[in-house]
Amino acid sequence: xxxxxxxxxxxxxxxxxxxxxxxxxxxxxxxxxxxxxxxxxxxxxxxxxxxxxxxxxxxxxxxxxxxxxxxxxxxxxxxxxxxxxxxxxxxxxxxxxxxxxxxxxxxxxxxxxxxxxxxxxxxxxxxxxxxxxxxxxxxxxxxxxxxxxxxxxxxxxxxxxxxxxxxxxxxxxxxxxxxxxxxxxxxxxxxxxxxxxxxxxxxxxxxxxxxxxxxxxxxxxxxxxxxxxxxxxxxxxxxxxxxxxxxxxxxxxxxxxxxxxxxxxxxxxxxxxxxxxxxxxxxxxxxxxxxxxxxxxxxxxxxxxxxxxxxxxxxxxxxxxxxxxxxxxxxxxxxxxxxxxxxxxxxxxxxxxxxxxxxxxxxxxxxxxxxxxxxxxxxxxxxxxxxxxxxxxxxxxxxxxxxxxxxxxxxxxxxxxxxxxxxxxxxxxxxxxxxxxxxxxxxxxxxxxxxxxxxxxxxxxxxxxxxx
Numbered sequence: 530x531x532x533x534x535x536x537x538x539x540x541x542x543x544x545x546x547x548x549x550x551x552x553x554x555x556x557x558x559x560x561x562x563x564x565x566x567x568x569x570x571x572x573x574x575x576x577x578x579x580x581x582x583x584x585x586x587x588x589x590x591x592x593x594x595x596x597x598x599x600x601x602x603x604x605x606x607x608x609x610x611x612x613x614x615x616x617x618x619x620x621x622x623x624x625x626x627x628x629x630x631x632x633x634x635x636x637x638x639x640x641x642x643x644x645x646x647x648x649x650x651x652x653x654x655x656x657x658x659x660x661x662x663x664x665x666x667x668x669x670x671x672x673x674x675x676x677x678x679x680x681x682x683x684x685x686x687x688x689x690x691x692x693x694x695x696x697x698x699x700x701x702x703x704x705x706x707x708x709x710x711x712x713x714x715x716x717x718x719x720x721x722x723x724x725x726x727x728x729x730x731x732x733x734x735x736x737x738x739x740x741x742x743x744x745x746x747x748x749x750x751x752x753x754x755x756x757x758x759x760x761x762x763x764x765x766x767x768x769x770x771x772x773x774x775x776x777x778x779x780x781x782x783x784x785x786x787x788x789x790x791x792x793x794x795x796x797x798x799x800x801x802x803x804x805x806x807x808x809x810x811x812x813x814x815x816x817x818x819x820x821x822x823x824x825x826x827x828x829x830x831x832x833x834x835x836x837x838x839x840x841x842x843x844x845x846x847x848x849x850x851x852x853x854x855x856x857x858x859x860x861x862x863x864x865x866x867x868x869x870x871x872x873x874x875x876x877x878x879x880x881x882x883x884x885x886x887x888x889x890x891x892x893x894x895x896x897x898x899x900x901x902x903x904x905x906x907x908x909x910x911x912x913x914x915x916x917x918x919x920x921x922x923x924x925x926x927x928x929x930x931x932x933x934x935x936x937x938x939x940x941x942x943x944x945x946x947x948x949x950x951x952x953x954x955x956x957x958x959x960x961x962x963x964x965x966x967x968x969x970x971x972x973x974x975x976x977x978x979x980x981x982x983x984x985x986x987x988x989x990x991x992x993x994x995x996x997x
Contacts, residue, residue, distance in 0.1 A: 597666035623749030645730030781817035799926035834931035890943030895930035898945035
């Protein structure tokens, strides 16, 4: 009976702090929930210093994905009736499996990477945990909170938080970014999660010392891992030693430029890297799925589109990338075609130009290419105006569309790959060579002539000097 009550309490989405640290069956539930969701869902943890903000969420069972509409029904009571100071802890990557792998779910609380979070949920009068929230709802969460509170988000850290003077009657939206490093980096995931948890604890301690009411939320831009096969836990909690997890590539959220009417420009890449000199920087995580990406200077009309991406601290300075596209009508094909005329890099008052005229296609389509790069081994579709150039750029699975965007989605892609690939050419040449040999041999066989005169033993001997 107690186990059934606890299970119902977890499914209701309330008071998950005991589940995070004491319930022995939680790994089975968490992995089952993660296995039932796709890789584009992330968990959302909410807690507040006020009481009675959330009713039991009866439909947050295993495998349920919370949509943006459902999320708004959970957030509206907290934003309308709860404290006006809202903390949003936004981590780069986080999955429900992180709580399974690094949380103190077997009573070993001192080994948990979420000790401050678990303590905050234990002491919070109101709390709510949603194990799987759709990525679109999370991508619009900052904008939603800003509209509901009527306050712009403030990017703060521990130093700036102590200098802020918060007022319980004046709404404030504080955004605290928390990193997540893969195990192949300098720090293991557990160490990073423990560091993030320590930041959460220090922020909450600061608010508690000043006696400021608050509502806090912890979520992530994208998941940190892919759920393991649910069969791993259905037959028991043991893991197979030789089990191999296949991790599909993470799908990044496209960058979109919207004017007052609709979405005008879409840009996406599986990987976006840039180099200055010999030093490379991966801008993928800083570009796609980022709420506060700086698009200042972007512009669109029927004939010209400009997508501007600005990064405050890149190679120690502010760097701006400008994608300039033109849309023109060609009477030969009787249709409009777009061309990425230039890609500009602005930094320290200087400008580096890259010619990208090969990035082109019909205006009703998007453009896609496996590699768009300034390096020769990757096709060299980006040609710098000055050689040699200090700047290098590489896009993997590049896709862009600046005209005729509908439903905020890419149209059919015009791919850069030609019809006659090297493999096709090799096959055609080999086939033609074999066909030539066969034709020559057949011609030689058909050219053979049999003798039409034969030796008669009763007559004189026939002497053949030449056979024609």
